[in-house]
Each structure stands twice: as C-alpha cells, then as structure tokens.
Amino acid sequence: MTRNASTGIAYEEDLLFEHSRPGRVGFALPARDVPEVDAGALLGADAVRDDLPGLPELSEVDVVRHFTRMSTWNAAVDLALYPLGSCTMKYNPKINERMARLPGFAAAHPLADPARCQGLLELMVRLEEGLCEVSGMDHVSLQPAAGAQGELAGVMMIRALHEARGERRRVVLVPDSAHGTNPASAALNGFDVVSVPSGDDGILHPEAVEAVMTDEVAALMVTNPNTLGLFERHIGAICEIVHARGGLVYLDGANLNALLGVARPGDMGVDVMHFNLHKTFSTPHGGGGPGSGPVGIKAALAPHLPVPVVRRDDDGSYRLDSDLPGSIGRLHGSHGNAGMLVRAFTYLRSLGAEGIRRCGEMAVLNANYLRVRLSDHYHVPYDGMVMHECVFSDKHLADTGVTTMDVAKRLIDHGYHPPTIYFPLIVPGALMIEPTESESLEGLDRFADTLIEIAQEARDDPETVRSAPHRTRHRRLDETRAARKPVLRWQPDPAS
Amino acid sequence: MRYVPHTEADIQQMLEAIGCERVEDLFDAIPEKLRLTGPLALPAGLSEQEVEAELGALAERNDHAQGMPWFLGAGTYAHHIPSAVDAIASRSEFTTAYTPYQAEISQGTLQAIFEWQTMTAGLVGLDVSNASMYDGASATAEAAMMALRITRRSKVAVTEGLHPHYRQVLETYLGGLGTPVVTVPRGPDGCTVDPTPYLDDDVACLVVQQPAFLGSVERLADAADKAHAAGALLVTSVTEALSLGLLRAPGDQGADIVCGEAQSLGVPMGFGGPHLGFLACHTRHVRQMPGRLVGQTADAEGRRGFVLTLSTREQHIRRERATSNICTNQGLCLLMATIYLALLGRRGLAALAQRNLEKAEYAKSRVRETAGLTLPLSAPTFNEFVVGVEGSAADALARARDAGITGGLDLATHAPEVGPAVLVCTTELCRREDIDALVAALAGGAR
Structure with a gap:
C-alpha cells in the first residue's frame, strides 16, 4: 500500500508563558509625536491598571517559532484528505485569500459612508443574487456569521411571519437525524422542539410528518440531503403536508454541496434555508471558524429580513436600508463576516455555472465511489445510492472489541483526519465520510485501502487498533x- | 475546473465501479421534477487573472484606512497589525483545519485556544474565557442570556452607553424569549447615572459598556456595587479591547461576566467582520457559559495536551437544552489575536494603550483651543470622544473628506441630544499632523 504519511521530526513547544523572559518584547511603537500624559491623573488612579501580569514577554522570533511549530501539529485540508462528514472540507482556493486581503476590502469600515463603500455593497448584492440562483430562493441576507446564526435568523423570520398572520405557533419539528444546532436554534427562539423519526430507509416519510403535524407547528426543519447522505425524496409531499396546516419548511443547507447545479431547495417547496459559505463555497474553516451563514427566503418572508438590507437603486447605486418595520432586527454588529463574503464571491466567479455543477457532481461521485469500495468491509446501515457523504458503522467489528473511535484514531496513524464519528445519533457507532469533489481517484483508493487494512487489522491485531494513535506526537x-x-487556563507553578 | 482533479477516464472508471452509466444516474434519488433541466443563470467561470481584475475594481471603490488618515471607530478600530500576525495566521495548517474534535491531530489549534483563554481571562480579571463568539454584539446578547439562566430572573438592564448595534442585536436575541430590556440613561457628563432606581427584583443583569459608546470611561466599581446590591450580575461589554491594556480589569472592579469585541487585537476591520467576540466569567458560572472551551489533560503516556471540554453544555450533545446554539465560532480570528497579544506582550500592550490615550488627549487639547469646536461630555475618555461642531456634523465630515480624511461618526442618528457632533477615534495610526488637519477641517465652518 502506498503510504499517506511517514515519520518526521515533531518539535516540542512549551506554552507562551513558559517561554517568557522579563524585558523581552516583539513590538515597537513609532516615535512619540504628541505630549506624554499621566493616565492615573486623567482617569483616576483606581481606574488604571498597574500591570498586565497575564501576558508573556517574548521577541518576534520567539513568537513566530512558537506558532509555526504548533501549526505542524494540525491536520489540515492542504495536507491530506479531511473527510469530516457534514463539514464539506473541500479545497480552499488561494485566490480567495489574496482577494480578501485587498486593502479596499480588508481595511474598509462598516460605518463608513455607504456612498464610499459602493464596491463592497455591490459585491454583497451580487453574491446575494448568486446564492438565490444557486438555491432557488427569492432573497438572501448575508448577515448571519455562521450556520447556526442563519438558523436562528430563519426561525425568527418564520415566527415573525406567523405573528404577522395573527398566529402564535409554539412547535418546531426536527427529524431525529438533524444537526444539534437545529433544535438548539429553535429552543433559543422560544419554540418547543418535537422530534420526527426517520423511516427504516433513513429518510423522512410523509406519514411520520403527518402524524405530528398540527396547527401549533410553526415549521419543520429538514436537512436535505440529510446527515445519512440520503436525498429526502419525499420532500415535495412533506412540504405540502406542512404547508396545508399553515406551517413553513426550513432547510438546513449544510449539505448543499451535493445539489450544486443539479437541484434547488427553492424548487422543492422550501420556504427558508441557510447556506454555510465555509462548507459549500470554499471559505476556509480556520480551525473552527469564522464561518458565514447567509439565510435565504421566499418572497412571503421578505418583510421580516434582518436589517440592514443592502439595496440596489435604479441608478445602479447601492445603499443600506434599515427601514423595514416587520424586520426581526439586527443579528450582527456590522454586516456579517464580510471577509468571508469576499472569498465566497471570488469562488462563485471562479466557478461559474458549469464549475458549480461540476463540484456538485464530483462530490457525489466521490462519495458513492467510497461507499462501493468500502461496503464489503464496513457495515452499511442504510443501503443504496448516496449524495455527498456515506455513513458506515462499527457493527461488523463488534466481535473484535474495536469501535468506531478506535478506527478513527488508527486512521490518524496513516495521515488522515478521521471522518465525523458517532453522528448522526440514529446510527450507533457511525462513521460519516464526506470526501468532497477535491479528492482524486487515486487519493480515494489510497484512503479506502487504508480503511480496509484497518478493518483487517481489527481482526488480526485488535489491540494495536484499540490503542491508536501510535505515530502521533501525542497518544x-x-x-x-x-x-x-x-x-481552563495556565497558572504559574506555585513551587517555582 | 482547476479545483477538481477528475479526468474523463477517472469518471468512467468510478461510474463503472458504482454501476452507473452516466453521472446523472447518481442523482436518481432526486425526483425528476425537482431536478434542474438547464444550466444555472450564472456567468461563466473566470481565470485567476480575470477574477483579480474584477475584484480589484470592486475593492478600489471603497474608502479604507490604509489609504487615508482614519478617525472612524465606533466599535471597529483601525490599528496597526504586525506582519507576523498574518504570516502565521495564513498558514494552511491553521486555516484549512476545522473545529479540533480530534485532539491528537489538532494540538496546534487547541494550544493556541488555551493560550487565548489564559491571556483573555487575565486581561479582563476573571477565571475563564471561552474560545470565541461571533462578534461583540452577539457575545453581549449571549452574556445577558447567561445572566438570565444564572439568576433565573426575567429582565435585562442596559446602559444607554451600550453600542446601539449591540443593543439591537441583544433585543433580537431576547425577542424570542420575550425578555424586557430596561434602559439606564446617560448623565450629562457622558457616564451612566446611578442605576439603582432601574434595578428591581426581576433584573438579571446590568450591562455596561466600558468605555461607553461615546467614549466615556464608566465608574465600573460603583456599577458593580449597585448591581450586586439589587441581586443582579454586572455584565461589562468592551468594544475597544485595547482599552484593557490601560484600564483596570473589569473583573477586578466587580464585573461577573466580561464580553465584547477583540477585533482591535490584530484582526483587520474588514467592513465589520469576521471579528472576534469574547466572553469570560467566574469558575462558578462556567456550566452556564455558551461556546467552546479548551482544557488541559494528559495523553496515555502522561504528556500534557489539550482537548475540547465541558461540551455537555453544547448543542451537539445537549441539543434543545444547550446553553447556546453556537457551533462554528471565530477560530482563526482568535489565533490572530493570540499572536498579537504574544508579540505585544506585557509591555507592548500597555505602551500601545498609553499611546492611544496620548493621541486622544492631544486631539482634545486641539479641540479645546479651536473656535467652533467643543467637547460636550466632561467624563474621562480612552481613545474615542465626542467633538461638538457648528452647523451640521455631516457638513463637518464632508469637509474632512474633502481634505482626504475619514473624520469619524456623525452622531445625528445615535445621539442627537448632544447636538451636532462627531465621534472621533484616535489610534496609534493617527499622526500629529493628521490630527491637526482633522481639527482644522471639522472647525472649517466656523472660520
């Protein structure tokens, strides 16, 4: 087998505070060109601090080496396949980064005169239009800073629409395969959450929705494709059931990558959805963010969009409009994660219509190829064609004592970030693999070979798998x- | 498509393995009538060269702080960012990793977060800091909701000095819970009045921004005493994190939760995001804290390492009973701020904060001696303050822009009661001659 990783030197590195030496500094101020002042006299001695004992004292060399060494301890998309299911760890193009660093974007101010930020406002409107076209929605707000905030905005708009119709509905339906943010976002907005069971085939069935659908239900939140990687093929009928009782349908767009250029949530009956620009639109995940979670809506919800709304006037100029009496209000201190919007817009312009579809198709091709390569070696809880990701479980390893956690940790020894594990919750011991379109055939083969080898190793030498990882800096x-x-924080050693 | 590696031969081989004839067959699960029949109405894809030309033209149509003297702050601050910050934070190993669920191969990210938690807790004077929130506004809303959970009370009191956008976001977040928000007004000097009459038995917390939106340094210790006497918590929200290098730590003055925006610490202004919300509290309240936390532990051989911890508070475990719905946070901005704090360190941060104060005091002295300009608020300030102008603030700012200067924020919308006025911010980037030119331009109408 061709190996994906070998041994190398792994540097040790203490905490910043343990490097600190009194008198060192990694920074210099310009010469002072204004008079010195006595802060204590101006502000009151009580209001001014004496010292910053929690901060280290380091040179620039110390700091650069410190963080560069630490960077080598991370797995990353730029190093290898990172098949974290539902996170769409696709390649992040370098041009995105260069564009986001242009001073006209990076050093612009959110409260500057909009007449002097026309380039940014135009970019935002064009990105909104692009997302509308990709999704089939009528309007998009770019304000939410991440998917979960997009969910919150969506649920708030749903509540606002019901209230505008004179209704106070209290329940949000969430399938048992949903991401945890769905019920959390609904609860944060004061809704009671009712779980809807998936069918034996892993998807939602109209009867299951019908059974819990009442006039109290404000919305159904559905993820499509769902977290098993399956397309919710009854989505049309389900939307009709929810709509017939006056409810709305929210779509969690975390898995939108599978549908790019192939199908659109807006054509399925969905009323509200969010996008994860850090997943589908290639903005980097940054070790946990920043993300960006624009929310898309059908026209009926437009009076409730978050403010400010970016508008294009007839003369081709752009402005910020906060005069929207039905708005749910403001969600972000400024205009959302604008730097991520620049990156996503760059990606959209790089891809074009054809490139977008190519990404969706190849993502689905890759997931199905892995499914087929692995299905004789790992238990497949839900059979059949998948979309962007495939889910396996550790059921076939039960007699070896090796679990999903062990398989995940053993993958690390081979230079791969593990898949998402133990999610979705409806699959005990789940391994959720999303390869994305970025991976080549030979890369997928190498990864599949590794997983197959681990399955064999679990039978031949289970202890080695159970005690993995062996080749990492940390066990x-x-x-x-x-x-x-x-x-939760470093404290000086009292003995020293 | 340069980001997708598949050749036609690869595709054929893979389809054969799967048992499909055509790529379209992969999508059989999608009912025919839900599938697109033609291409999306999007323009054709572009080469890098074409993208650079198009985006470059858009970038040129925005005023920005690298192109002119900049006195506009109001929650987003123009500071110098050392070269090492972007050089390190651009490394792929940091940018193209995700949430460090798999600790053994995420120690770089995890140790940086642990260092951030340590430095932030020290800066604000509390025990525990989390691993970031979206921005200062949502961090403040989350802090208020945390106080509601801790005290099991039903109202929130907010000073008039809270950034108006933070106030709006707070109301958006609390709207779903139906929580009333009470306003404690600003006194004539710019500081908040005695809050006691506004703090009844239902108030969970008093939220005080430090320094206040109009720049005034609030009497935090007094606010803490009054809040505590009413059985409420003191939440301190900070929009200009550099002020923590000079002002006494809010936690040392009695704040129970300190939250806000750390963009000033090495994160670009970027039209308002991505920025860096933060939130810190006492150990006794940590189970009610929103967001991710990193803790120290050991590996199977006893070596120190770091992991995500106390995650039973979070949505992926607790679902609808979680302390917040936050999942993805502002990890990379946290890294930038951690590098920034490491570079400036104990001496640099204090010196930089002092320099910001000196720039503001110089500017205020010039305003005092200039006919037609006033300082309507008497409370002490850090690097931001209100300048009263004659005529309209919009005209004064237009004169500044004609002189090539972005002069500050017109307060006509946010604080009309102070009269025609501009909120001016002076950071280390503002040179003496820039300040002189701004003062002259703002006063221009009086000549």
Whole structure:
C-alpha cells in the first residue's frame, strides 16, 4: 500500500508563558509625536491598571517559532484528505485569500459612508443574487456569521411571519437525524422542539410528518440531503403536508454541496434555508471558524429580513436600508463576516455555472465511489445510492472489541483526519465520510485501502487498533480527565 | 475546473465501479421534477487573472484606512497589525483545519485556544474565557442570556452607553424569549447615572459598556456595587479591547461576566467582520457559559495536551437544552489575536494603550483651543470622544473628506441630544499632523 504519511521530526513547544523572559518584547511603537500624559491623573488612579501580569514577554522570533511549530501539529485540508462528514472540507482556493486581503476590502469600515463603500455593497448584492440562483430562493441576507446564526435568523423570520398572520405557533419539528444546532436554534427562539423519526430507509416519510403535524407547528426543519447522505425524496409531499396546516419548511443547507447545479431547495417547496459559505463555497474553516451563514427566503418572508438590507437603486447605486418595520432586527454588529463574503464571491466567479455543477457532481461521485469500495468491509446501515457523504458503522467489528473511535484514531496513524464519528445519533457507532469533489481517484483508493487494512487489522491485531494513535506526537488524550477537573487556563507553578 | 482533479477516464472508471452509466444516474434519488433541466443563470467561470481584475475594481471603490488618515471607530478600530500576525495566521495548517474534535491531530489549534483563554481571562480579571463568539454584539446578547439562566430572573438592564448595534442585536436575541430590556440613561457628563432606581427584583443583569459608546470611561466599581446590591450580575461589554491594556480589569472592579469585541487585537476591520467576540466569567458560572472551551489533560503516556471540554453544555450533545446554539465560532480570528497579544506582550500592550490615550488627549487639547469646536461630555475618555461642531456634523465630515480624511461618526442618528457632533477615534495610526488637519477641517465652518 502506498503510504499517506511517514515519520518526521515533531518539535516540542512549551506554552507562551513558559517561554517568557522579563524585558523581552516583539513590538515597537513609532516615535512619540504628541505630549506624554499621566493616565492615573486623567482617569483616576483606581481606574488604571498597574500591570498586565497575564501576558508573556517574548521577541518576534520567539513568537513566530512558537506558532509555526504548533501549526505542524494540525491536520489540515492542504495536507491530506479531511473527510469530516457534514463539514464539506473541500479545497480552499488561494485566490480567495489574496482577494480578501485587498486593502479596499480588508481595511474598509462598516460605518463608513455607504456612498464610499459602493464596491463592497455591490459585491454583497451580487453574491446575494448568486446564492438565490444557486438555491432557488427569492432573497438572501448575508448577515448571519455562521450556520447556526442563519438558523436562528430563519426561525425568527418564520415566527415573525406567523405573528404577522395573527398566529402564535409554539412547535418546531426536527427529524431525529438533524444537526444539534437545529433544535438548539429553535429552543433559543422560544419554540418547543418535537422530534420526527426517520423511516427504516433513513429518510423522512410523509406519514411520520403527518402524524405530528398540527396547527401549533410553526415549521419543520429538514436537512436535505440529510446527515445519512440520503436525498429526502419525499420532500415535495412533506412540504405540502406542512404547508396545508399553515406551517413553513426550513432547510438546513449544510449539505448543499451535493445539489450544486443539479437541484434547488427553492424548487422543492422550501420556504427558508441557510447556506454555510465555509462548507459549500470554499471559505476556509480556520480551525473552527469564522464561518458565514447567509439565510435565504421566499418572497412571503421578505418583510421580516434582518436589517440592514443592502439595496440596489435604479441608478445602479447601492445603499443600506434599515427601514423595514416587520424586520426581526439586527443579528450582527456590522454586516456579517464580510471577509468571508469576499472569498465566497471570488469562488462563485471562479466557478461559474458549469464549475458549480461540476463540484456538485464530483462530490457525489466521490462519495458513492467510497461507499462501493468500502461496503464489503464496513457495515452499511442504510443501503443504496448516496449524495455527498456515506455513513458506515462499527457493527461488523463488534466481535473484535474495536469501535468506531478506535478506527478513527488508527486512521490518524496513516495521515488522515478521521471522518465525523458517532453522528448522526440514529446510527450507533457511525462513521460519516464526506470526501468532497477535491479528492482524486487515486487519493480515494489510497484512503479506502487504508480503511480496509484497518478493518483487517481489527481482526488480526485488535489491540494495536484499540490503542491508536501510535505515530502521533501525542497518544490518545484523556477527555474524561479534562472534564472532571477542568484546567481552563495556565497558572504559574506555585513551587517555582 | 482547476479545483477538481477528475479526468474523463477517472469518471468512467468510478461510474463503472458504482454501476452507473452516466453521472446523472447518481442523482436518481432526486425526483425528476425537482431536478434542474438547464444550466444555472450564472456567468461563466473566470481565470485567476480575470477574477483579480474584477475584484480589484470592486475593492478600489471603497474608502479604507490604509489609504487615508482614519478617525472612524465606533466599535471597529483601525490599528496597526504586525506582519507576523498574518504570516502565521495564513498558514494552511491553521486555516484549512476545522473545529479540533480530534485532539491528537489538532494540538496546534487547541494550544493556541488555551493560550487565548489564559491571556483573555487575565486581561479582563476573571477565571475563564471561552474560545470565541461571533462578534461583540452577539457575545453581549449571549452574556445577558447567561445572566438570565444564572439568576433565573426575567429582565435585562442596559446602559444607554451600550453600542446601539449591540443593543439591537441583544433585543433580537431576547425577542424570542420575550425578555424586557430596561434602559439606564446617560448623565450629562457622558457616564451612566446611578442605576439603582432601574434595578428591581426581576433584573438579571446590568450591562455596561466600558468605555461607553461615546467614549466615556464608566465608574465600573460603583456599577458593580449597585448591581450586586439589587441581586443582579454586572455584565461589562468592551468594544475597544485595547482599552484593557490601560484600564483596570473589569473583573477586578466587580464585573461577573466580561464580553465584547477583540477585533482591535490584530484582526483587520474588514467592513465589520469576521471579528472576534469574547466572553469570560467566574469558575462558578462556567456550566452556564455558551461556546467552546479548551482544557488541559494528559495523553496515555502522561504528556500534557489539550482537548475540547465541558461540551455537555453544547448543542451537539445537549441539543434543545444547550446553553447556546453556537457551533462554528471565530477560530482563526482568535489565533490572530493570540499572536498579537504574544508579540505585544506585557509591555507592548500597555505602551500601545498609553499611546492611544496620548493621541486622544492631544486631539482634545486641539479641540479645546479651536473656535467652533467643543467637547460636550466632561467624563474621562480612552481613545474615542465626542467633538461638538457648528452647523451640521455631516457638513463637518464632508469637509474632512474633502481634505482626504475619514473624520469619524456623525452622531445625528445615535445621539442627537448632544447636538451636532462627531465621534472621533484616535489610534496609534493617527499622526500629529493628521490630527491637526482633522481639527482644522471639522472647525472649517466656523472660520
């Protein structure tokens, strides 16, 4: 087997604070060109601090080496396949980064005169239009800073629409395969959450929705394709059931990558959805963000969009409009994660209509190829064609004592970031693999070979798998200990 | 398509393995009538060269702080960012990783977060900081909701000095819960009045921005005493994190939760985002805290390492009973701020904060001696303050722009009661001659 990773030098690196030496500094101020002042005299001695004892004292060399060494301890898309299911860890084009750093974007101010930010406002309107075309929705707000905030905005608009119709509905339906943010966002907005069971085939069935659909239901939140990688083929009938009782349908767009250029949520009966620009539109995941979670809506919800709304006037100029009496209000201190919007717009312009569709098709091709390569070696809880990701479980390994966690940790030894594990919750011991369109055939083969080898190893030498990882700088880390006695900051050693 | 590696031969081989004839067959699960029949109405894709030309033209149509003297702050601040910040934060190993669920191969991200948590907790004077929120506004809303959970009370009191956009976001977040928001007004000097009459038994917390939106340095210790006497928590929201290098830590003055925006610490203004919300609290309240936390632990051989911890508060475990719905946060901005704080360190941050104060005091001294300009608020300030002008603030700012200067924020919308006025911010980037030119331009109408 061709190996994906080999051994190398892994540098040790203490915490910043342990490097600190009194008197060192990694920064210089320009010569002072204004008079010195006495802060204590101006502000009151009580209002001014004496010292910043929590901060280290380091040179620029110390700092650069520190973080560069630490960077080598991370797995990353630019190093290898990162098949984290539902996270769409696709390649992040470098041109996106260069464009976001242009001073006209990076050093622009959100409260500057809109007449002097026309380039940014135009970019936002054109990105909104592009997202509308990709999704089939009528309007988009770019304000939400991440998918979960997009969900919150969507649920708030749904509530506002019901209230405008004189209704106070209290329930939001969420399938049992949904991301945890769905019920959390609904609850944050004061709704009671009712779970809807998936069918034996892993998808939602109209009867299951019918059974819990009442006049109290404000919305159904559905993920399509769902977290099993399956297209919710009854989405049309389900939307009709919800609509017939006056409810709305929310679509979690986390898995939109599978549909790019092939199908559109807006054509399926969906009323509200969010996008994850850090997934589908290639903005980097940044070790946990920043993301960007624009929310798309059908026209009926337009009076309730978050403010400000960016408008294009007839003369081709752009402005910010906060005069929207039915608005749910403001969600972000400024205009959302604008830097991520620049990157996503760059991606959209690079791809074009053809490129967009190519991404969706190849993402689905890759997921199905892996499914076929692995289905004789890993348990497949839900059979059949998948969309952007495929889900396996550790059921076939039960007699070896090897679990999904062990397989995940053993993958690390081979230079791969593990898939999403133990999610969706309806599959015990789930391994959720999303290769994305970025991976080549030979790369997928190498990854599949590795997983097959681990399945064999689980039978031949289970202890090696159970005690993985072996080749990393750290062995398996004790999460239980971290939670039992939390150490959440560095403290000087009292003995020294 | 340069980002997709598949050749036609690859595609054929893969389709054969799957048992499909055509790529379209992969989508059989999607009912025919839901499938697109033609291409999306989007323009054709572009080469890098073409993208650069198009985006470059859009970028040129925005005023920005690298092109002119810049006195506009109001929650987003123009500071110098050391070269090492972007050089390190651009590394792919940081940018193209995700949330560090798999600790053994995410130690770079995890250790940086642990260092951020340590430095932030020290800066604000509390025990625990989380691993970031979206921005200062949502961090403040989350802090208020956290106080509601801790105290099991039903109302929130907010000073008039809270950034108006933060106030709006707070109301958006609280709207779903039906929580009333009470306003504690600003006194004539610019500081908040005695809050006691506004703090009844239902108030969960008093939210005080420090320094206030109009620049005034609030009497935090007093506010903490009054809030605590009423059984409420003191939440301190900070929009200009550099002020923490000079002002006494809010936690040391009695704040129970400190939150806000750390964009000033090495994160570009970027038209308002992505920025860096933060939130810190006492150990006793940590189970009610929103967002991710990193904790120290050991591996199977006893070596120190870091993991995500206390995640039973979070949505992926607790679902509708989570402390917040936040999942993806502002990880990379947190890294930038961690690098920034490491570079400036104990001495640099204090010196830079002092320099910002000196620039503002110089500017205020010039305003005092200039006919037609006033300082309507008497409270002490850090790097931002209100300048009263004659005529209209819009005209004064237009004169500044004619002189090639972005002069500040017109307060006609946000604080009309102070009269025609401009909120001016002076950071280390503002040179003496820029300040002189601004003062002259703002006063221009009086000549």
